Amino acid sequence: GESVGLHLPTLSVQEGDNSIINCAYSNSASDYFIWYKQESGKGPQFIIDIRSNMDKRQGQRVTVLLNKTVKHLSLQIAATQPGDSAVYFCAESNTGRRALTFGSGTRLQVQP
Amino acid sequence: NAGVTQTPKFQVLKTGQSMTLQCAQDMNHNSMYWYRQDPGMGLRLIYYSASEGTTDKGEVPNGYNVSRLNKREFSLRLESAAPSQTSVYFCASSATGGSGTDTQYFGPGTRLTVL
Numbered sequence: 001g002e003s004v005g006l007h008l009p010t011l012s013v014q015e016g017d018n019s020i021i022n023c024a025y026s027n028s029a030s031d032y033f034i035w036y037k038q039e040s041g042k043g044p045q046f047i048i049d050i051r052s053n054m055d056k057r058q059g060q061r062v063t064v065l066l067n068k069t070v071k072h073l074s075l076q077i078a079a080t081q082p083g084d085s086a087v088y089f090c091a092e093s094n095t096g097r098r099a100l101t102f103g104s105g106t107r108l109q110v111q112p
Numbered sequence: 113n114a115g116v117t118q119t120p121k122f123q124v125l126k127t128g129q130s131m132t133l134q135c136a137q138d139m140n141h142n143s144m145y146w147y148r149q150d151p152g153m154g155l156r157l158i159y160y161s162a163s164e165g166t167t168d169k170g171e172v173p174n175g176y177n178v179s180r181l182n183k184r185e186f187s188l189r190l191e192s193a194a195p196s197q198t199s200v201y202f203c204a205s206s207a208t209g210g211s212g213t214d215t216q217y218f219g220p221g222t223r224l225t226v227l
Binding site: 027036041042043044045046049050089093099100102103104105 | 116145152153154155156157162164166170202215216217218219220221
């Protein structure tokens with residue numbers, strides 16, 4: 001069946017370093033991808049999204065890269081800060097479906 | 113502008129009890145969603161409403177019912193709660209009519225424990 005998964009359940013980085021969180025997906029029909037940040041006790045917060053007609057998109061301190069050939073998605077966070085500590089989820093969908101399919105999440109821990 | 117709000121924040125039920133989780137959005141969005149999140153897992157879709165007056169099942173609808181009361185409000189009801197329904201429930205909304213490629217915005221969640 002369709003699945004969206006993550007390579008690493010926990011990622012620990014030093015403050016100021018760059019972070020890379022990876023995500024694999026299996027549905028070749030997926031054409032929309034999104035990253036959410038979830039802090040403890042809160043709902044998912046939108047970070048950035050990308051559509052399949054792009055392979056890179058940048059936001060403020062974040063970049064999402066999409067490799068459709070190997071069905072891989074990554075989120076890069078520049079100059080990681082303690083406030084970036086959270087669980088990060090990737091999710092995917094396509095125009096023929098109503099809702100998102102979420103991965104299981106990666107916990108990012110930022111060490112001071 | 114509060115975004116997506118949910119009530120209650122916490123709830124404890126006994127097996128067999130019923131309750132309704134409330135969700136409201138003030139962004140004039142057409143679509144609304146209910147998800148559940150179990151420990152260490154991503155979110156799974158329970159039900160969604162692409163527009164006022166329509167509802168559809170998601171991935172895990174058994175044991176739940178929903179009502180799209182108006183454009184702003186979308187409620188989730190547990191008729192006879194079971195321990196397997198212990199979870200965190202999130203409501204979300206998106207602007208257009210039920211396209212999966214629409215950015216969804218989430219509420220803060222309801223933490224439900226069924227004893």
